[in-house]
Amino acid sequence: MSEHHHLEPLARRWSKYSSKFTPADRDAVLALPYERKTFGKDAYLVREGERATVCMMLLRGFAFRQKLMSDGDRQIISFHIPTEFVDLQNGLLGVADHNVQSLNHSEVAVIPRTALMELAEERPSIRLAMWVDTLIDASIFREWVVNVGRRDSRARIAHLLCELAVRLERIGAGRAGTFDFPLTQEQLADATGLTAVHTNRTLQSLRRDGLIQLTNGILRVLDWDGLREVGDFDELYLHHKV
Amino acid sequence: MSEHHHLEPLARRWSKYSSKFTPADRDAVLALPYERKTFGKDAYLVREGERATVCMMLLRGFAFRQKLMSDGDRQIISFHIPTEFVDLQNGLLGVADHNVQSLNHSEVAVIPRTALMELAEERPSIRLAMWVDTLIDASIFREWVVNVGRRDSRARIAHLLCELAVRLERIGAGRAGTFDFPLTQEQLADATGLTAVHTNRTLQSLRRDGLIQLTNGILRVLDWDGLREVGDFDELYLHHKV
DNA sequence: CGTTAATTTGAGACCATTCAATTTCGGTGG
DNA sequence: CCACCGAAATTGAATGGTCTCAAATTAACG
DSSP, X not given: OGGGOTTHHHHHHHHTTOXXXXXXXXXXXXXXXXXXXXXXXXXXXXXXXXXXXXXXXXXXXXXEEEEEOTXXXXXXXXXXXXXXXXXXXXXXXXXXXXXXEESSSEEEEEEEHHHHHHHHHHOHHHHHHHHHHHHHHHHXXXXXXXXXXXXXXXXXXXXXXXXXXXXXXXXTOEETTEEEOOOOHHHHHHHHTOOHXXXXXXXXXXXXXXXXXXXXXXXXXXXXXXXXXXXXXOGGGGOTTO | OGGGOTTHHHHHHHHTTOTTOOHHHHHHHHTOOOEEEEEOXXXXXXXXXXXXXXXXXXXXXXXXXXXXXXXXXXXXXXXXXTTOBSSTTHHHHOBOSSEEEESSSEEEEEEEHHHHHHHHHHOHHHHHHHHHHHHXXXXXXXXXXHHHXXXXXXXXXXXXXXXXXXXXXXXXXXXXXXXXXXXXXXXXXXXXXXXXXXXXXXXXXXXXXXXEEEETTEEEESOHHHHHHHHTOOGGGGOTTO
């Protein structure tokens, strides 16, 4: 029964952060109160300025963080895939400083902030895992600053595709370089600081070079080394071996 | 004597994060082992790929984080001012994923990683303060993604100046809109994803509009509201009221 | 006071944007 | 199952913000 517990994948992922993660820690995670909730495409999970009373972990589907400019422009700050929290920092910071939207049809576990923070107080291994999660988030933000700040359009897109491919592969959501990839070109554009039009032309350029294939929401990485090269991609920043 | 302890400003800053921060917490911070070290302009405090054995807090001067591109281009990811750690995340992540350089002549407290982590284990208020520090860092990275991703050159520079002005004022390093501001235009450029040449022209434009005055390493904000407006600046993300 | 770093200026080239129109895709109802 | 619809992707041409490459001027420092 507990094998199909919705928080089981989270417990499994966290258990890898420390050799001190005990079965009791696992049970404590699974004992967290939570509520399942589904969101449609583009629905808001969190709104900027909101006081946080809960934290949300993705069970199914994708989500992304974003900030809106006064002129309506949008900058996407990160994408999130299942087993990841989309707003763990709000547990401590209290007020959301950015929005979180569902990318496609998604399902999340909504966990009361207090329960989560109390668990962190009581269990060293769990609090460490939570802290590490937020630190890896931060590392990804740093890499994104570099991506939009110093890479041209081909490199930006290539880098983003590399990152998502590696992360998806890690949670077993792709094999042989093939992934469900429901991002629209507009979302890709908002994540890389480009326009949708130029993103389209850039994708064509990557396709023309035989690096990727991207149609019908399926991404196929045809030339992994080539894509890494173009995207200047080094996965150290993902800290997958913490 | 303890009033002139080098870690006193850190203890004072952390004490504001929680009402539960006790005198014993303060004493524990001041009891941390540390070594003072000075760095010249552009000297490296941390190098990408390095295993972390220490964490560094700024006592005097500025520092910045950066990543280097294969073609030699540099992207600055954040600036740091006294009482801030420049690499606290390395205490947990273990391996540095980016470089840290001294901006001018600086002085830091070098604290053994293990001592810092043990202190966090033992003292809830201190671990909370440390976690919050890394979360605010992350929030600033997010805003920087937006800054380089979706703002034009005038807004980027204006926003960066706003951020630094607010943070400097907070630690009492400026009054009446006047600050010691030792950044070169090249560093400003590397932080905003622009070239030094264009940064120069953009600064001229901001000066021409009567928003700032920036000469001889002194920044004067002449029109605070105007600068905020141009930079699309909202300081919520700094979480100064945690 | 000499030497190097930092700032400033000019002109031309280029990458990405803007604005519009067209085509394809995905889902829905008849 | 096909017709229809809105969303997403694609194309074209013109515009523009930023870059590149030099060179000149000014400031910082030993």
